[in-house]
Amino acid sequence: MPRKAQYNLDAILSQAIDVFLEHGYHGAIMDEIIARTEFNRRGFYLEFGSKQTFLYMVLEHYQNHHLSKVIKHLESNQGLESINQFFNQYVEHVKGKGCLLINSITELGFDDQKVREIGRHYLDRLQIDFIGCLEKAMSLGQIHTNTNIESTALQLTSYVQGFAVNAVLAGETDELQLATQALLGPLQSNNH
Amino acid sequence: MPRKAQYNLDAILSQAIDVFLEHGYHGAIMDEIIARTEFNRRGFYLEFGSKQTFLYMVLEHYQNHHLSKVIKHLESNQGLESINQFFNQYVEHVKGKGCLLINSITELGFDDQKVREIGRHYLDRLQIDFIGCLEKAMSLGQIHTNTNIESTALQLTSYVQGFAVNAVLAGETDELQLATQALLGPLQSNNH
DNA sequence: TTTTTTTTAGAACATATATTCTTTACAGGT
DNA sequence: ACCTGTAAAGAATATATGTTCTAAAAAAAA
Numbered sequence: 001m002p003r004k005a006q007y008n009l010d011a012i013l014s015q016a017i018d019v020f021l022e023h024g025y026h027g028a029i030m031d032e033i034i035a036r037t038e039f040n041r042r043g044f045y046l047e048f049g050s051k052q053t054f055l056y057m058v059l060e061h062y063q064n065h066h067l068s069k070v071i072k073h074l075e076s077n078q079g080l081e082s083i084n085q086f087f088n089q090y091v092e093h094v095k096g097k098g099c100l101l102i103n104s105i106t107e108l109g110f111d112d113q114k115v116r117e118i119g120r121h122y123l124d125r126l127q128i129d130f131i132g133c134l135e136k137a138m139s140l141g142q143i144h145t146n147t148n149i150e151s152t153a154l155q156l157t158s159y160v161q162g163f164a165v166n167a168v169l170a171g172e173t174d175e176l177q178l179a180t181q182a183l184l185g186p187l188q189s190n191n192h
Numbered sequence: 193m194p195r196k197a198q199y200n201l202d203a204i205l206s207q208a209i210d211v212f213l214e215h216g217y218h219g220a221i222m223d224e225i226i227a228r229t230e231f232n233r234r235g236f237y238l239e240f241g242s243k244q245t246f247l248y249m250v251l252e253h254y255q256n257h258h259l260s261k262v263i264k265h266l267e268s269n270q271g272l273e274s275i276n277q278f279f280n281q282y283v284e285h286v287k288g289k290g291c292l293l294i295n296s297i298t299e300l301g302f303d304d305q306k307v308r309e310i311g312r313h314y315l316d317r318l319q320i321d322f323i324g325c326l327e328k329a330m331s332l333g334q335i336h337t338n339t340n341i342e343s344t345a346l347q348l349t350s351y352v353q354g355f356a357v358n359a360v361l362a363g364e365t366d367e368l369q370l371a372t373q374a375l376l377g378p379l380q381s382n383n384h
Numbered sequence: 385t386t387t388t389t390t391t392t393a394g395a396a397c398a399t400a401t402a403t404t405c406t407t408t409a410c411a412g413g414t
Numbered sequence: 415a416c417c418t419g420t421a422a423a424g425a426a427t428a429t430a431t432g433t434t435c436t437a438a439a440a441a442a443a444a
Contacts, residue, residue: 007421021302022302022303023302023303024216024218024298024299024300025218026216026217026218026219027218027299027300027303029400029401029402030401030402030403031400031401031402039422040421040422040423040424041403041404041422041423041424042404042405042421042422042423042424043421043422044403045402045403045404046421050402050403051402051403097302098298098301098302102298102357103298103299105357105360105361106216106290106294106295106298106299106356106357106360107216107219107295107298107299108216108219109290109360109361110213110214110215110289110290110360111214111215111219116360116361119360119361120361123358123361148374148377148378150374151371151374151375151377151378154371154374154375155347155351155374155375157354158350158351158353158354158355158375159347159350159354160354161350161353161354161357161358162349162350162351162352162353162354163350164298164357165294165297165298165353165357166315166353168297168298168301168302168308168311169297169301169308169311169312169315179343179346179350182340182342182343182346182347183343183346183347183350185340185343186340186343199391221430221431221432222431222432222433223430223431223432232391232392232393232394233392233393233394233433233434234391234392234393234394234434234435235391235392236433237432237433237434238391242432242433243432243433
């Protein structure tokens with residue numbers, strides 16, 4: 001009977017994330033992808049067909065296994081506390097690396113419709129999750145009743161992207177952590 | 193006497209911006225850069241030496257001749273009105289294209305120190321200009337005296353990056369314009 | 385007009401890179 | 415222990431791409 005594949009698909013997809021984060025899509029060459037994943041060329045093309053479809057799989061995996069862990073805070077629906085936890089973990093997640101989704105949007109969004117779709121979906125999800133948290137926060141009296149929830153959610157979504165870009169530049173995490181507090185502090189109703 | 197060069201350097205740098213915006217740095221191939229600029233290969237390498245140093249020149253040009261026109265609103269120091277004008281023009285500037293600086297940071301920031309420097313410089317400038325506007329706005333009584341200027345400037349800087357990313361995805365400009373109003377409205381003191 | 389010098393246009397080159405192919409090694413059933 | 419079929423490693427291939435080179439054209443001065 002045939003030998004069984006030794007590689008673990010999830011592990012490979014996770015390893016590839018770092019390669020794409022470091023060099024971008026076009027900058028990440030197959031030689032490095034192969035070398036830094038527990039993979040071999042033949043298996044790669046049997047499994048994925050091309051570098052492009054591989055990227056799509058990596059992006060899906062990135063959302064489902066990495067970003068989800070961070071976003072789940074927003075979906076636990078504990079109001080303002082959830083938002084705080086999300087940002088703390090997000091800063092940790094992107095520090096020194098950035099966000100693969102944001103990077104893919106800015107590098108490939110113009111040419112690659114699929115990347116555009118994935119990106120739109122991700123930003124929509126963020127926006128909706130923030131709205132959920134803010135509604136909960138309002139019902140808990142954590143934020144002013146006259147807060148415009150939709151536009152606040154939009155602000156928060158923008159922060160997330162701002163962090164993703166800044167994280168590439170800022171080696172230090174402190175700066176981003178301070179920024180988080182500066183951004184979220186004013187939301188709380190006792191600050192008004 | 194020798195013939196004079198026919199190409200206009202500024203025009204070429206401006207034309208190249210679009211190519212890099214559409215395909216990113218590695219995705220923009222020399223053939224297209226040559227074809228879409230009033231240029232020829234020999235002149236290109238005589239003038240710039242390499243694609244990489246060409247990018248640096250394009251980034252400088254992008255800042256000095258394109259972004260500056262938008263940022264100058266912030267440097268005219270009219271308080272809140274300047275911020276409004278800036279965002280309106282910025283949205284117009286990035287719509288459907290994104291921002292070359294942000295794109296370069298996310299694609300090349302990890303590998304290219306010079307791009308990192310240029311990016312940091314740009315974000316610092318934004319932050320400082322916002323602080324200037326906010327201080328003026330406070331002295332004019334346009335915003336609450338207990339507004340934390342530094343953290344508000346940080347928020348605005350984040351918005352800018354959020355817009356740059358969104359602009360790649362959003363074909364419509366309306367969405368971004370509405371977002372601007374949603375973001376800036378709450379700043380005004382009469383909304384508190 | 386002729387000469388001179390440089391630009392243009394694009395062919396040529398060398399390297400890089402995605403993809404395919406070949407060979408060797410190995411797991412598992414008989 | 416011996417096949418057998420698949421995986422692993424990496425050589426080979428074809429194409430893409432950044433850079434250089436060549437020959438023709440064109441502008442300016444004599």
